[in-house]
Amino acid sequence: MVSKTPFTxxxxxxxxxxxxxxxxxxxxxxxxxxxxxxHQIQHxxxxxxxxxxxxxxxxxxxxxxxxxxxxxxxxPFSLASKLNVLHESRTxxxxxxxEVVGHRGSLYTAxxxxxxxxxxxxxxxxxxVELDVFLLKCGTLVVFHGTGxxxxxxxxxxxCGMEGSILDYTAExxxxxxxxxxxxxxFGCGPEFITHPDDLATEALGQEPISHYCYVxxxxxxxxxxxxxxxxxxxxxxxxxxxxxxxxxPSVQLVEKLNMMHRCHYSSFDHxxxxxxxxxxPDAKTGxxxxxxxxxxxVQRAIAVGATEVHLKYDTCTYERIQAxxxxxxxxxxxxxxxxxxxxxxxxxxxxxxxEDERMYEVVLRSGVRGMCVNRPDVMSKLxxxxxxxxxxxxxIPQ
Numbered sequence: 001m002v003s004k005t006p007f008t009x010x011x012x013x014x015x016x017x018x019x020x021x022x023x024x025x026x027x028x029x030x031x032x033x034x035x036x037x038x039h040q041i042q043h044x045x046x047x048x049x050x051x052x053x054x055x056x057x058x059x060x061x062x063x064x065x066x067x068x069x070x071x072x073x074x075x076p077f078s079l080a081s082k083l084n085v086l087h088e089s090r091t092x093x094x095x096x097x098x099e100v101v102g103h104r105g106s107l108y109t110a111x112x113x114x115x116x117x118x119x120x121x122x123x124x125x126x127x128x129v130e131l132d133v134f135l136l137k138c139g140t141l142v143v144f145h146g147t148g149x150x151x152x153x154x155x156x157x158x159x160c161g162m163e164g165s166i167l168d169y170t171a172e173x174x175x176x177x178x179x180x181x182x183x184x185x186x187f188g189c190g191p192e193f194i195t196h197p198d199d200l201a202t203e204a205l206g207q208e209p210i211s212h213y214c215y216v217x218x219x220x221x222x223x224x225x226x227x228x229x230x231x232x233x234x235x236x237x238x239x240x241x242x243x244x245x246x247x248x249x250p251s252v253q254l255v256e257k258l259n260m261m262h263r264c265h266y267s268s269f270d271h272x273x274x275x276x277x278x279x280x281x282p283d284a285k286t287g288x289x290x291x292x293x294x295x296x297x298x299v300q301r302a303i304a305v306g307a308t309e310v311h312l313k314y315d316t317c318t319y320e321r322i323q324a325x326x327x328x329x330x331x332x333x334x335x336x337x338x339x340x341x342x343x344x345x346x347x348x349x350x351x352x353x354x355x356e357d358e359r360m361y362e363v364v365l366r367s368g369v370r371g372m373c374v375n376r377p378d379v380m381s382k383l384x385x386x387x388x389x390x391x392x393x394x395x396x397i398p399q
Contacts, residue, residue, distance in 0.1 A: 077351035084319045085366035098384045099371035101239060102126040103336060104145060106377055108188040111180060111214045113143045115225045117189075119232065125381030128237040128265075129226070130335075130373050133219050133251060134244035138170035141219035141250055145243075150269045150291075153243050158184050166216070167244060174216040188339040188375060219251070223258050234263075239287070239373070242268040248276040252284070271305045278306035287311040287333060294321065299328045311335050311373070314364050315345070322367045333371030334364050342375065358383050 075081040105117025106124055118129045132145045134154050144166050148155035154166040161181045166174060182191035194214050219240070226232050238260075242248055248266070255264045266277045267287035274286045288307035290298055294316050302310045302325075309331035312321060317334045325332050336342060336356065346355040353360035356376045361383050364372065374380045 077349065079315060079350040079353050079360065080363045080366070081352075082315055082350075083317055083363065083367050085363060096370050097127075098365065098387065099128055099333070100126050100377055100380045100384050101128040101130050101333065101371055101373040102377040103130050103338075103373045103375050104132070105129055107339070107375055109193070109378075110189055111187060111194050112189075113145055114214060114217060115222055118222060118226060119229065121377045122226070122232045122236050124378040125385075126236070126377040128239055128371075130239040130241060130267075131219075131222065132241045132243045133247050134166050135246045135250060136167065136169060136171050136174065138172070139250075140171035141247065141254060142166065142171055142174060143217045143219055143222050144174075158186070171216070171218055176215075178216055180214055186338050186340050220254055220258070223254070223260055223264070227258060227260060227263075237263050237265060239265045239267055241289070242266060242270070242273045242277075248273045249280060252277055252280045256281070265309075267309075267311055271301065271307070274307050275305040285309065285331075287331075289335070290316070292316065299324050299330065302330060303328065309333055309371070311371075312369075313337070315350070317364055317367045317369050319367045322369050326368065331371065332369045333373055334367075334369045335373040336375055339375060 075086075078086075080086050102118070102121030102124075104112035105114065106120035106126070107117060109120045109124075110117040113131055118131070121129050131143045133141050134144055135141055144154060145159075146154040146156060146166055147158050148165075152165075156162050156164050156166065156178065159181060160178050162178075166178075169177065179196050180187065180194050182194045187194060196214060223238065226236060226238060240251055240255075242251060248268075251266065255261055261281065261284070265285040265287065266274065267289050268274055269289040269291065271288050274288055277284050277286055286305075286307045287309040288298075288302035288305060289311045291313060294312060295301065298310060298312075298321070307330070310325045311333045312335070314334040314336050317332070322332050337345065342355055346353065346360070350360075353363055356374060356379065358379060361372060361374070361380055365387070372380050372384075
């Protein structure tokens with residue numbers, strides 16, 4: 001029997017190897033804040049898990065709750081615990097609008113980093129789309145992600161089933177020669193939405209030939225489409241992640257040429273690129289990206305290069321980090337991994353949330369973060385609308 005009184009001590013219990021019911025952990029509002037499916041968390045009949053239970057009534061529950069929250073006691077398999085948003089005081093009011101950012105567009109409905117993916121994201125309610133750029137040997141900026149590390153990005157092995165890097169090609173060669181691997185699991189849209197020039201519909205089905213949109217786009221092509229398309233709001237923003245070397249200056253120059261300075265923002269894990277952008281365009285909005293190991297002085301590092309925002313991996317957006325960034329006058333955004341990474345995280349690491357369902361997004365939002373760069377902008381947009389209505393009625397983000 002799990003107590004529904006406030007957490008006031010920590011104890012370890014053995015999990016029974018029975019059934020498929022849920023293990024709820026309660027707080028003092030009698031609502032379960034973490035629900036673990038038994039069948040997902042038990043690995044052996046004697047698996048151990050940390051739970052918060054109620055001790056003798058002589059301890060002040062509220063003091064103990066606050067101590068637990070500040071001591072960063074973590075419950076295994078809990079994203080809410082890792083972000084330190086279990087305490088009911090973390091029911092954060094969002095007085096700022098929540099920015100919905102389509103990660104590489106809307107990659108579950110169209111191939112990532114293509115015009116169609118960005119258009120889908122806009123249609124699904126995204127406020128912003130995020131894309132990745134490389135400068136090719138011909139001097140043209142292209143929109144592409146690829147595999148590899150931040151030190152060696154843009155590899156083609158899994159994306160296109162061939163050796164080499166996007167940097168080995170000119171823009172025209174990349175457009176004409178590279179075919180995307182239809183069965184690569186990172187492409188959340190599935191093979192039916194990845195078409196090549198030779199993919200023609202059969203006449204027996206009475207269909208027109210499939211248009212060729214799954215190719216490597218130039219950045220200019222994408223920006224012009226998002227600027228001029230009749231179904232795209234002129235308020236839609238574009239976050240340009242500077243992936244390869246030499247991308248900062250030509251990106252700024254292209255944005256200025258297209259008169260889209262007010263709509264384009266820049267980000268990078270290489271913070272020297274942020275400083276370069278700000279030197280070229282002092283009013284530009286810029287985001288300093290951080291990966292798993294967020295340094296203690298991340299706020300100072302972002303400010304030092306002129307960043308206006310910090311972009312943290314979703315499961316590093318602790319309440320304390322987000323508040324520190326806001327207190328320094330910086331904007332904040334949580335970025336989510338691609339489909340393979342998110343499936344891995346929700347299978348092996350976090351069992352209190354689904355794979356980018358509303359529950360996962362709500363948990364991250366409890367940190368107070370103001371932007372969400374997600375793979376499912378449709379889900380996030382609907383949630384943002386619901387939360388906005390709650391704000392208008394004086395409510396808050398639920399547990």
